[in-house]
Amino acid sequence: MRQPMSRFLRPRFSAWLLVLPLFLFSAATFVVPIVMMLARSVQDPELSRAFPQTAAALALWDGRDLPPASSIDTFIAELRDARGTEGLSFAANRLNSEISGFRSMLLRTARSLPRDRQDDPVAALARIDARWGERSTWAAMRRASGPFTDGFLLAALDRQRNDDGAVVRVAEERAVFVTVLLRTLWISTLVTVFCLLLGYPVAYLLASMPGRIANPLLVLVLIPFWTSVLVRTTAWVVLLQRDGMVNGLLQRLGLIEQPLTLIYNRTGVLIAMVHVLLPLMVLPLYSVMKGIGRAPMLAAMSLGARPFEAFLRVYLPQSVAGIGAGCLLVFISALGYYVTPELAGGGGDQMISYFIAFYTNRTTNWGLAGALSLILLVVTGLLYVAYARLSRGPRAPA
Structure with missing residues (x-):
């Protein structure tokens, strides 16, 4: 009886030994620094x-x-x-x-x-x-x-304790962080919606093509990953200026008379972030659609359904898993963006990551930076839990 048990445990133990160096490296360079940073949100020494x-x-x-x-x-x-x-x-x-x-x-x-x-x-x-x-x-x-203190967490929610110890709202001119958090969620939502609207047709087209054509086109989707976010954002700053290529092209086509303000505002942030994050939407959608194939659509149309009806009732429900994965990837990635809003946006377009960097590097207020990071982590965790529960679908009756 011991012989089979040892044969069963030995491969699993060897597998754990193989991944142990990676686990220790990740813990030392990723997990421990994050935990230490988040702990500063309640430490007050x-x-x-x-x-x-x-x-x-x-x-x-x-x-x-x-x-x-x-x-x-x-x-x-x-x-x-x-x-x-x-x-x-x-x-x-x-x-x-x-x-x-x-x-x-x-x-x-x-x-x-x-x-x-x-x-x-x-x-x-x-x-x-x-x-x-x-x-x-x-x-x-x-x-x-x-x-220890709860002051940093309260400050990150525009709250404070008064002289009597009661929790009250800060003065109106100091109440900025809730607005910034809502702005971050709104911008991330808009970026996710635009990425879905642009990425779904692209993924559908790639999944419908033969492999000899789809594979080279998929490489074009991956090309932005070969360039840093800073370079891509700087390129959009050049393109979207008042005398840039985009305004020049629109004027030559006669669509506008005066140059549009496309940069250093919300428009520039959305354009640049959608371009950077679009591959994160296309890839999950493509992987799911590739497994669906065209057979369900053809079967539905052979039974009398119109193409659009067959798409809505047969194809779209089967691609929901890819939609959920792509939206989650894009939304969570957008929540923590710093470089793109900093370069392409104005003062009213900065997201919560800008303030985390500001309090970390400029004012060295690590407590408030840790509190803002903790709130962002909690929001991300709640979104992931919500996605995990929704992706399970309804339970089958017993």
Whole structure:
């Protein structure tokens, strides 16, 4: 009995050993960095590292009036010790995301602190900056005292906690991320619809042709994959300019009198993204249609159905799997696009990936960048789950 079992397990174990290096490489270069980035959306260590005793004291503060004088004394002592350190700079950046101008106030206070201990620490700080006498200043420090927070996730949804700890909507001029997320979903939806409308006839034509003709044409569909996204987007920027080839051709044909604004707006983004992502729609459709063949259509027409009716009732339902796979690929790919909207769009066409890159590279606010990434990942996961459930179809009755 052991002999057959060992013969069964040995090939499976060998197969796992073969894929183990690839699995470890993927985990080290892909999974672990993503998990670390997403973890930053709930981590908040900056202030507690620079002012550990102050963070512990503020955690015990009831939030009414001002913190006790002993807590403020502790803060002053730790601020003196942190003066000129890297930790103070990180804490100042973190607090600046709570209240605009907090960074300059904290650094100025660190430079201007008196050397001797003061009988009234609040008054000593207020002489440097009057905002130290406001409850909102200390409430912001308590929200940032970590080591974990929901502040970044709330900010990514245009929400925040007020001085009393309640979740409220941010000011109207700061409410941008929900609008950006909806814009990202809308642009991705439009790109998916256009890719389906353009890709379905192409895939149908390729699947209906003999292999000696379809294969060279399929290579033409794959040619865009041989060029980087940056090059393809830059080419569209050149073509769609007011004095570019597209406007010039339309004017020569007499279709327009004045050049159209086709770039640095939503139109340019859609054209460039559809061109880049169209092969991702054609390939799944082609693979499914190739398996359908022409026999079902011919059989339906031989039974009296008109060609269009035969297509709607026989061919189209069988190609739904390819439609779903192509739409999922295009939509999920479009959600994370950064280069194309950045180059071909205007300020009102930037998608959520632009803000993730902005907070990662320019402001080094990794917490907010991680929160936006997490929201994008959740949306993508929900779409995949919805597609997986819909693709199963109705269950057969027991």
